Amino acid sequence: MKHSIKKIAIALIATLSLSYCHAQKKYTNGMINANKKTYAVKEMPSGKNVSITSIANKYTNEGMSKHFHGKFQGKVYPEMIGTTIDENKLKAILMEEIGAANMVKMAQDYRNFLTIHLTFSLDGIPLEVAFFTNNNTLITPQVFEKIEARIKDEIHATFKETVRPGFDRPFYRYYDFIRYDVDYYYNKIVEN
Numbered sequence: 001m002k003h004s005i006k007k008i009a010i011a012l013i014a015t016l017s018l019s020y021c022h023a024q025k026k027y028t029n030g031m032i033n034a035n036k037k038t039y040a041v042k043e044m045p046s047g048k049n050v051s052i053t054s055i056a057n058k059y060t061n062e063g064m065s066k067h068f069h070g071k072f073q074g075k076v077y078p079e080m081i082g083t084t085i086d087e088n089k090l091k092a093i094l095m096e097e098i099g100a101a102n103m104v105k106m107a108q109d110y111r112n113f114l115t116i117h118l119t120f121s122l123d124g125i126p127l128e129v130a131f132f133t134n135n136n137t138l139i140t141p142q143v144f145e146k147i148e149a150r151i152k153d154e155i156h157a158t159f160k161e162t163v164r165p166g167f168d169r170p171f172y173r174y175y176d177f178i179r180y181d182v183d184y185y186y187n188k189i190v191e192n
């Protein structure tokens with residue numbers, strides 16, 4: 001009887017230790033280095049999520065409204081710009097760079113996610129990439145760097161060419177750059 005209680009206690013301690021290790025923060029405020037890039041890490045007030053941004057990015061923290069050249073005063077809805085990218089290609093990049101094993105591990109908690117903030121030129125070329133994720137993500141700085149490089153090489157955006165009433169050109173042409181965010185929950189990627 002004493003041995004079985006001891007075994008249960010050891011098993012419980014081991015399980016709690018593993019859970020604690022899994023829940024530990026990997027990223028906190030400051031700078032992290034990848035192979036060629038340095039990223040700024042900003043921890044959100046909740047302490048659960050972080051933004052990871054290349055220090056070379058210049059548009060990431062600027063709103064598109066500062067870069068609007070026109071008289072429109074209303075709210076800009078994504079449909080007005082009509083950004084389209086190959087999301088299947090983007091998912092494939094994530095799967096290849098993060099790796100199936102890490103994807104499956106992160107998919108075990110439905111709250112684990114990755115948001116990719118993309119900034120495009122008006123020609124659809126990715127200018128900047130930034131990330132928003134859980135601070136205990138299994139993605140390393142080197143993998144963030146690879147994902148960013150592949151996005152810049154392999155992803156291209158197109159925009160709606162419709163000229164809206166009251167405008168003399170497609171709506172996206174009034175901006176200096178176009179922002180587009182893509183949200184992924186690992187459990188959704190893994191199940192597809």
